[in-house]
Amino acid sequence: MTEIDPAPESTIPEIPALPERSILGVSVRTAMVLLVFVVAFTTVMALTYQSTIGPIEASTQKEKLALIGEVLPAGSYDNTLLDDWVELPPTAALGLTDVRRIYRARQGGAPVALVLEAAATDGYSGRIGLLLAVRVSGELAAVRVTEHRETPGLGDYIDLKKDKQKTRPWITQFSGLNLDAVTPAKWRVKKDGGRFEQRAGATISARAVTNASGRALAWAKLNRDRVFAAASGTRLN
Amino acid sequence: MSQIREITWNGVWKQNTGLIQLLGLCPLLAMSNSVVNGIGLGLATVLVMALSNLFVSALRSLIPYEVRIPIFILIIASLVTIVDLAMNAWLHSLYVVLGIFIPLIVTNCIVLARVEAFAAKNPVMASTVDGTAMALGLTWVLGLLGAIRELIGTGSLFAGIEMVIPSAQAIVILPEDYPGFLIAILPPGAFFVLGLLIAARNWFDARANQRARSQRIHVAQSAQQSAAT
Numbered sequence: 001m002t003e004i005d006p007a008p009e010s011t012i013p014e015i016p017a018l019p020e021r022s023i024l025g026v027s028v029r030t031a032m033v034l035l036v037f038v039v040a041f042t043t044v045m046a047l048t049y050q051s052t053i054g055p056i057e058a059s060t061q062k063e064k065l066a067l068i069g070e071v072l073p074a075g076s077y078d079n080t081l082l083d084d085w086v087e088l089p090p091t092a093a094l095g096l097t098d099v100r101r102i103y104r105a106r107q108g109g110a111p112v113a114l115v116l117e118a119a120a121t122d123g124y125s126g127r128i129g130l131l132l133a134v135r136v137s138g139e140l141a142a143v144r145v146t147e148h149r150e151t152p153g154l155g156d157y158i159d160l161k162k163d164k165q166k167t168r169p170w171i172t173q174f175s176g177l178n179l180d181a182v183t184p185a186k187w188r189v190k191k192d193g194g195r196f197e198q199r200a201g202a203t204i205s206a207r208a209v210t211n212a213s214g215r216a217l218a219w220a221k222l223n224r225d226r227v228f229a230a231a232s233g234t235r236l237n
Numbered sequence: 238m239s240q241i242r243e244i245t246w247n248g249v250w251k252q253n254t255g256l257i258q259l260l261g262l263c264p265l266l267a268m269s270n271s272v273v274n275g276i277g278l279g280l281a282t283v284l285v286m287a288l289s290n291l292f293v294s295a296l297r298s299l300i301p302y303e304v305r306i307p308i309f310i311l312i313i314a315s316l317v318t319i320v321d322l323a324m325n326a327w328l329h330s331l332y333v334v335l336g337i338f339i340p341l342i343v344t345n346c347i348v349l350a351r352v353e354a355f356a357a358k359n360p361v362m363a364s365t366v367d368g369t370a371m372a373l374g375l376t377w378v379l380g381l382l383g384a385i386r387e388l389i390g391t392g393s394l395f396a397g398i399e400m401v402i403p404s405a406q407a408i409v410i411l412p413e414d415y416p417g418f419l420i421a422i423l424p425p426g427a428f429f430v431l432g433l434l435i436a437a438r439n440w441f442d443a444r445a446n447q448r449a450r451s452q453r454i455h456v457a458q459s460a461q462q463s464a465a466t
Contacts, residue, residue, distance in 0.1 A: 030304055037300075037308050041315040048319045055326035063329070152270075153390070153419040 068103065068115050070160075071142040072133035077105035077112045086227060087235040088116070093219045095119035095127075095212055102227055102236075111136045111228045114220055117146070120212035124204040125149045128158070130212055134220035136228075139178040143213045144171060148205075155205035170206070173197065174213055179221060187214035241366050248370025254347050255378030255431070256438045261347035265379060266427040268338050270390070273397040275383030277335050279376025281320055283369055285342050288316045290356040290368030297357050309352045310343075317343045334397065347371065378434065385430050390422035391415075 061082060065074070068081065085101040088094075095118055103115040113135045120128040129147035134140055145159045156162040163169040173196055179187065188194025189207050198206035220227075230236055254260050264282070269275040292312050293300070300308050321339045324332045332339075342348065351371050356364040387394055392411030399405055420426050 030301065033301055034304060034307060034311075037311055041311055045315050045318050048322050052322040052326035056322070056329075059326070059329040063333070151419075152422055153417055 067131060067144070067146065068133070070144050071131055072105060072113055072115055077107050079104075079106040079109075081105055081115070084232050086230045086232065089235065089237065091219070094216055095121050099235075104228060104232075105133075111224075113141055114224065114227060116216065116220065118212055118216035118219075120208035122204075122211075123148060123150060123208040124155050124202070125151070128205070128208055128212070130209065130216065132213060132216050132220070134217060134224075136224060137178065138180070138217075138221045138224075139176060140174055140213065140217050142172070142175045143209075143216075145209060150205045151202070155202035157199055157202070158205050158209045170197065170199065171209070174210075179214075179217055184214060184218065187211075187217075240363065244363060244367050245370040248367060248372075249374045249377070252371075253374040253378065253438075254371055255375050255382075256435050258347070258350075259435075260350055261345040261375060262431075264338055264341060264345060265375070265382065265431065266424060267341075268335070269379050269382040269386060269427055269430075270422045271387040271396050272380055272383040272394055274334060275379035275381075276376060277331050278338055279372065279379040281324065281335065281339055282342055282345065282348075282375055283372035284320050285313070285316050286348055286351060286368035286372040287365050288320075288368075289313045289348055289352055290364040291361060292316070293352045293356040294359060294361045294364035300357075305353075305357065306349075309349060309357075313348050313352065314343050347375065382427065382430055382434065385434075386421045386426050389418050389430075390420075390426065391417050 064082065081103050084104045084106065086104070088096070088100050088102050090097050090099065094116070100117045102117075105112040105115060113133050115131070115133045118130045118132060120130065126149050127147070128145060128150070130143055131146045132140060132143045148156065148159060150156045150158060152162070157164065157170050160169050160171050163171065182195060185193075186195050187210065189196050189198040189203060189210050191198055191203050192207065194210065196206070196210050198210075227236065248254075252258055255262075255265055261282075264278050268278045289309075289312055293309060296312075317340060320342075324339065325336070351368055355367045359367070384394060387396060388410055392415035393407045393409040395405070396407040398407060421430070
């Protein structure tokens with residue numbers, strides 16, 4: 001027998017003709033499956049968000065206070081610092097290109113110090129963020145570098161945490177000075193004829209921080225009364 | 238049981254992500270500049286990989302084959318978001334350091350690779366073990382890489398440990414006046430040290446193979462000898 005028998009008609013089960021799957025039909029069906037997954041996992045994320053938002057908020061606040069505590073001792077004021085602020089519009093003198101808050105420390109209602117941010121735009125690799133506390137007397141309580149991308153091991157000594165010199169870190173040499181004791185002409189690194197040290201091989205980082213903190217100090221001295229007078233929570237103009 | 242052992246051995250050594258598969262090198266190179274950073278990111282990856290393998294494996298019968306990749310990515314991205322939030326809330330100081338790198342776990346191809354190659358085809362238990370073992374393999378390489386780079390670069394170990402354990406402190410290994418060797422900490426150092434680690438592992442393997450082969454030859458020879466006598 002050379003011819004192959006065709007399969008008997010009866011053994012093929014009757015399959016109801018599937019409706020031709022249109023592109024639209026397939027898309028909708030698949031999209032529904034995807035949607036189910038999206039809804040399920042979004043719910044899980046939302047639940048996590050709900051249960052972490054409290055601790056995250058708390059630790060952000062704590063971190064902020066700890067950072068401020070580095071420039072202004074927590075015992076030197078008695079108001080709720082994080083609630084007593086004014087908004088500062090972008091200020092070129094401080095190197096700021098966006099809105100920042102200035103916090104106002106008070107003791108028994110009397111002004112104690114301003115805690116403000118500033119930035120140096122002329123660092124070795126980009127912006128260097130600073131946090132300063134300036135007492136009403138015009139004295140710089142302390143300054144800290146809050147963000148930078150200076151070369152690790154070379155220019156990053158401006159950051160207290162990265163400074164290898166632990167007994168007398170570079171950034172602390174500014175503490176307790178004011179612009180009367182150190183005139184703006186002297187508020188420079190030694191290489192530029194000023195009085196502040198720089199470390200070999202990384203003058204640019206030091207110069208940027210020194211000049212920016214000097215500028216910020218001058219700004220604070222000039223604007224102190226205006227900042228303290230403004231109502232809390234308002235935008236300074 | 239032996240299967241579990243095999244999966245674990247595969248992940249931690251034989252198919253090691255960092256040294257053999259060479260997948261997920263982005264965090265490997267960026268975050269291995271100290272032991273603490275390396276192990277921190279490694280452990281976050283362990284969490285994500287164990288969970289993503291677990292979820293995908295458990296849901297594998299519900300996931301249509303044709304759209305599995307978008308769903309895998311959705312699952313991985315959600316889990317990374319959850320780990321990100323959880324770390325921010327409960328391990329905040331470590332999060333400050335690793336923060337920007339945790340979202341990168343989403344793009345770490347090893348996570349998707351194990352989901353696709355293993356979890357989509359295997360039962361829940363085996364998949365979870367696979368994810369954990371693969372990530373642990375990555376973690377020890379990250380830790381070792383971090384240790385070598387940190388030691389050469391700064392002369393100390395465990396810098397930043399106080400972020401995880403407040404009472405602990407970095408250990409200064411080399412004398413205090415060690416000037417540091419900057420390049421070890423910078424990105425090129427990651428490539429150099431990783432290259433050396435891969436070479437070391439290959440050498441280790443080659444030696445083990447050779448020993449096995451010479452042993453085989455030895456056995457064969459002694460068998461011949463005994464047949465001759």
